[in-house]
Amino acid sequence: MAESIPPLEFxxxxxxxxxxxxxAVADVDLAVAPGEILALIGGSGSGKTTLLRLAAGLESPDGxxxxxxxxxxxGGGIARELPPEQRQVGLxxxxxxxxxxxxxxxxxxxGLRGRQRAAVRxxxxxxxxxxxxxxxxxxxxHELSGGERQRIALARALAPAPRLLLLDEPFSHLDPxxxxxxxxxxxxxxxxxxxxxxxxxxxxxxxFAMAERVAILEQGALRQVGPVLSVYRNPVSRYxxxxxxxxxxxxxxxxxxxxxxxxxxxxxxxxGSPQAAGEAxxxxxxxxxxxxxxxxxxxxxxxxxxxxxxxxxxxxxPVPSPGDRISVAWRA
Amino acid sequence: xxxxxxxxxVAAPPVVADVIRGFAGTRPRVPRPDRWGLLVTVVAALLxxxxxxxxxxxxxxxxxxxxxxxxxxxxxxxNTLVLVALVVAMAMPxxxxxxxxxxxxxFPGRRILSWMLILPLALPTYVAAFVFYRVPxxxxxxxxxxRTTFGVDAFLAAELALRYGLxxxxxxxxxxxxxxxxxxxxxxxxxxxxxxSARLLGDGVTRAFLRVALPAAxxxxxxxxxxxxxxxxNDYGAVHFFGVPTLSxxxxxxxxGSGDLVAALRLAALMIATVVGLLxxxxxLRGRARYSAAGADSRPLARRRLVGVKALLAFSxxxxxxxVGFLYPVARLGHWAWLHLAAEGFxxxxxxxxxxxLGLAAGTTVAAAFLAALFAYAARLRGTMPxxxxxxxxxxxxxxxxxxxxxxVLSVTGAVDRLHLPLLPMLGGTVAALAFAYAxxxxxxxxxxxxxxxxxxxxxVEEASRVLGASPWRTFLAIDLPLLKGPLVAAAIxxxxxxxxxxxxxxxxxxxxxxxxxxxxxxxxxxxxLQACAVPSLLVVAAGVLxxxxxxxxxxxxxxxx
Numbered sequence: 005m006a007e008s009i010p011p012l013e014f015x016x017x018x019x020x021x022x023x024x025x026x027x028a029v030a031d032v033d034l035a036v037a038p039g040e041i042l043a044l045i046g047g048s049g050s051g052k053t054t055l056l057r058l059a060a061g062l063e064s065p066d067g068x069x070x071x072x073x074x075x076x077x078x079g080g081g082i083a084r085e086l087p088p089e090q091r092q093v094g095l096x097x098x099x100x101x102x103x104x105x106x107x108x109x110x111x112x113x114x115g116l117r118g119r120q121r122a123a124v125r126x127x128x129x130x131x132x133x134x135x136x137x138x139x140x141x142x143x144x145x146h147e148l149s150g151g152e153r154q155r156i157a158l159a160r161a162l163a164p165a166p167r168l169l170l171l172d173e174p175f176s177h178l179d180p181x182x183x184x185x186x187x188x189x190x191x192x193x194x195x196x197x198x199x200x201x202x203x204x205x206x207x208x209x210x211x212f213a214m215a216e217r218v219a220i221l222e223q224g225a226l227r228q229v230g231p232v233l234s235v236y237r238n239p240v241s242r243y244x245x246x247x248x249x250x251x252x253x254x255x256x257x258x259x260x261x262x263x264x265x266x267x268x269x270x271x272x273x274x275x276g277s278p279q280a281a282g283e284a285x286x287x288x289x290x291x292x293x294x295x296x297x298x299x300x301x302x303x304x305x306x307x308x309x310x311x312x313x314x315x316x317x318x319x320x321x322p323v324p325s326p327g328d329r330i331s332v333a334w335r336a
Numbered sequence: 337x338x339x340x341x342x343x344x345x346v347a348a349p350p351v352v353a354d355v356i357r358g359f360a361g362t363r364p365r366v367p368r369p370d371r372w373g374l375l376v377t378v379v380a381a382l383l384x385x386x387x388x389x390x391x392x393x394x395x396x397x398x399x400x401x402x403x404x405x406x407x408x409x410x411x412x413x414x415n416t417l418v419l420v421a422l423v424v425a426m427a428m429p430x431x432x433x434x435x436x437x438x439x440x441x442x443f444p445g446r447r448i449l450s451w452m453l454i455l456p457l458a459l460p461t462y463v464a465a466f467v468f469y470r471v472p473x474x475x476x477x478x479x480x481x482x483r484t485t486f487g488v489d490a491f492l493a494a495e496l497a498l499r500y501g502l503x504x505x506x507x508x509x510x511x512x513x514x515x516x517x518x519x520x521x522x523x524x525x526x527x528x529x530x531x532x533s534a535r536l537l538g539d540g541v542t543r544a545f546l547r548v549a550l551p552a553a554x555x556x557x558x559x560x561x562x563x564x565x566x567x568x569x570n571d572y573g574a575v576h577f578f579g580v581p582t583l584s585x586x587x588x589x590x591x592x593g594s595g596d597l598v599a600a601l602r603l604a605a606l607m608i609a610t611v612v613g614l615l616x617x618x619x620x621l622r623g624r625a626r627y628s629a630a631g632a633d634s635r636p637l638a639r640r641r642l643v644g645v646k647a648l649l650a651f652s653x654x655x656x657x658x659x660v661g662f663l664y665p666v667a668r669l670g671h672w673a674w675l676h677l678a679a680e681g682f683x684x685x686x687x688x689x690x691x692x693x694l695g696l697a698a699g700t701t702v703a704a705a706f707l708a709a710l711f712a713y714a715a716r717l718r719g720t721m722p723x724x725x726x727x728x729x730x731x732x733x734x735x736x737x738x739x740x741x742x743x744x745v746l747s748v749t750g751a752v753d754r755l756h757l758p759l760l761p762m763l764g765g766t767v768a769a770l771a772f773a774y775a776x777x778x779x780x781x782x783x784x785x786x787x788x789x790x791x792x793x794x795x796x797v798e799e800a801s802r803v804l805g806a807s808p809w810r811t812f813l814a815i816d817l818p819l820l821k822g823p824l825v826a827a828a829i830x831x832x833x834x835x836x837x838x839x840x841x842x843x844x845x846x847x848x849x850x851x852x853x854x855x856x857x858x859x860x861x862x863x864x865x866l867q868a869c870a871v872p873s874l875l876v877v878a879a880g881v882l883x884x885x886x887x888x889x890x891x892x893x894x895x896x897x898x
Binding site for chain 1: 794796797799800801802803804805806807814815818819
């Protein structure tokens, strides 16, 4: 099968905001496959938003190439970059960035210039229905809730049928319950459309709920890229591990090599089991409602910092108390 | 295109593919001229030209300069500095105390006073001078008594003190709203948390005011004071009527008297240096201290209720600048205007051309407001550093007195006219040159408000428009301009009032036979026809009052909203 052309590709892309300062993005090679939702995750200043803006044409690279559908649109020594308005990418901003003086319908219709009025109306209604807000067209942004605004922003970005959808932390300003519901809805919409998307986020929950692959950025450099669960299970560094959730540093008793284990990977080995990773002392026990969490102090050789683990429901043993010693194993 | 019919994700949608491939096919690409950069550069250059002309022609030949240095220059400088110092020293308490009282206390009349205190802004200083400059005449019997008792020197000193004192008090009262507005905003909003903390830590009201509110409000107060200083340095009408020769008056005398443009330009440069020097001195004195309003929020301060003598005292303190700076002059003008109109069968004074004045002000306002919005937007497209440079250049005119801008424009139009460019009519002495000078002088008003408005709109909204396929131009027209409506209306109001009031620049640059309300009033007052001059003066004031009230409500800074 012929290799498909990636809708978005960064080749050795760099971007520096001030000469002499450290680059916001350095030598990034990354491609988004057709129909894929790729999440870019990283802490503040990791360069994830810069990368997204480079894709949209809102920033210019200092080095490397940005390609859309295989065509060079920025960098690579071209004299004139393709301006944002000609890239035909959709962008959903953190707070929606709806045009406050336009109704929801007018917002959605904004990117549909040059079409017949009836076709625009039909498309707007179709998009409003898609985001489950039919009949909301006459409302102004200030008359919408936070979640509704984000859905209208999505409808607006999707209305011109963009080749690529960029989502810049679209859930970060929503309360947790709404965030949870909205990301499910948006994932279903994007999946239904087969929409290629690049999601920028600092929240691992967004990654798990929406993306198929994840790219982890640290100080402008790409640290790890791969399928979400694969990266989650096999992070290459503490930064990569902790970008996707809590992780415990476990040392291999033989060579002292470090590995990263998730709290839910904790197991209680059968007595004398060869899988036992070592002994640990229970320092604290905390019930959170959904589960019981333990803080363990591993014996020397097994680890050199506290482990935070979830007590397995299926253990069938009494929950230990602070001061108890327990044997520890990890899910293979 | 319905979602269901969306093409397979592997193939690019035809439109996208065409655009991108078409784009790729244009290689080798020639860089397009940066039209936005060109716009910004041209506008900034045009606005900079008159100021540059002042600087560039300083070294030219001057016949009058040598004698000016020997005779009058010291006097001009000293008078300017003394007057600026006196007026600022008086305007500060006249603005700060009422601001503190209406922000932190509740007393009968507070609500109405809190907005009426901005009304002196509608009264040009030269109009106030028409009313006040004859007041010292009432003191002549006392002055004569001083001369007979203490001698001529004492008489001269008393006369001088009376003239300077009255002029300073009048200017301070009329200009006090600059300080008042800055202080009121600082006390009610920015310093609220600090004042409340001081009160909780045991400070009384007065102590909290002196120890916390005043230092915390210092940047705002300095800004207000700087406006007052610039207005005083810029004033020509009031100092003319009170016979106080400042640098501004010197520019007029030198230009109209000897026609020596270079000498006038050198005086102008000295005037700029004075204003800049005063601002630099404040910055130096401020040192490393910071007066940021951390923790500011929009809730107003809880006000303390005053009763009895304290309430009366507070009311009186607020009434003082309002009376001197607005109520008394307006009442006097109203009386004169009535006498004139009754005597003349309610005919407007001869020479008053209302249409010319309003037309020029309105036309310049609309053009400058639109251009400023466009300029601020274009500058934003150009990145941080160039933007700052361009915005500073374009806002420069506001810090430069009208007389200076006028001689700068004269210099520029003279130079252009000498080139005899084809298709370009003569510029010198035309309405176009006057409108251009207005734009140079007042461009900062719509520019600053547009810039603040664009900041509030935020980049994401503009970027959303761009990503959705709109060009920068369409984004400006469809998104930024409608969203800038509020700031632009506010800017237009301020600009319109300023243009109607403007005197020194108009006096120098107006074409022959062209009269604005301000120049008509000035001419009539110069001929001592005070009753006739009251009519255009009142029209200027009236044109200023209503927009000021609207503006106060629009800006929402009034504590009466709280």
